[in-house]
Amino acid sequence: MPIHPIYSAATSPSDNAMLFNKYKKAKKAVLWNRALLGVFLFFILLWAWIGTSFQMAELFTGFANIVAFLVNDFLPPDPGAVASMAGPILDTLFMSYAGVALSVGISFFLGVLAAKNLSFHPLCAFLSRSFITFVRSVPAIVWGILLVAAIGLGPLAGTIALGLSGVGILGKAYADLLEEIDESQLEAVRATGASWFQVFGQAVWPQFKSGFVTWSLYKMDLNIREAAMLGVVGAGGIGYALESSISLFQYKEAASGIVMIFFLIVIVEFATAKLRERII
DSSP states (O other): OOOOTTSOTTSOHHHHHHHHHHHHHHHHHHHHHHHHHHHHHHHHHHHHHHHTTOOHHHHHHHHHHHHHHIIIIIOSOOGGGHHHHHHHHHHHHHHHHHHHHHHHHHHHHHHHHHOTTTOSSHHHHHHHHHHHHHHHHSOHHHHHHHHHHHHOSSHHHHHHHHHHHHHHHHHHHHHHHHHTSOHHHHHHHHTTTOOHHHHIIIIIHHHHHHHHHHHHHHHHHHHHHHHHHHGGGTOOSHHHHHHHHHHTTOHHHHHHHHHHHHHHHHHHHHHHHHHHHHHO
16 A cells, blocks of 8 residues: 655554544545535625525516617717717827826835835835725725816826826735845845845846836726726716717717727737837
8 A cells, every 4th residue: 555645654553544544634624614615605695696686587688678779779880979089089098198107106116115025114014005005995986086076077187096096006016026026136135235226226126127017007908998987977088978978878979989999998908018028
């Protein structure tokens, strides 16, 4: 009979039997934990199903209504609306770019302070993490509503809202990336008597650069989608034009705006992918 890897050749048969019993108990405990977790998740799903009054019949009925709406009222898009949507599309692009530039600058500073291996003091890391968590807990559309009320309608409110929502995402991402770098490289550079900035430039940045670029460009992609949503609350961009068209029942005009958003997202994703290849 083959000996299990956990057994040692120097142990007696009684020790082997005891180890085997422990192994069986541990395996049984794991199976029980998995079973309890599965039952718990099933009841949570059942609770959510009942709480939302989800009905499969209504799902199919609603799908048929959506198809009828798309065919009769929404399609085809109105080509004449392209000219009127061009300005809001450019506003959306400008908002997204300015918003990501704002969020990258703030997030880089907060991310460095929040990383425990680079922060100047543990309290500083805790406060930075707490602020990032607070900003991340507020959705972009809520920032948009607050800023529209404070600043007024227009792209400026949307740009600041995109910047603040990006701080919550990028700040955490940057801090996590910085905490995962190879500590041996930091210690090697510190041993030469290098300053904090020299350590960052020689040991941290080469390891951090790839993740920094990837997350920053990813947020640029997200900003295009969020900017369209922020426009619904009056924060400028294509979303504001879509909301105006839908409220006036100009659905074919809104369909043109949605098609333009689709092409803008495709172009931005292609451009960011090429940019990432060149930088990294």
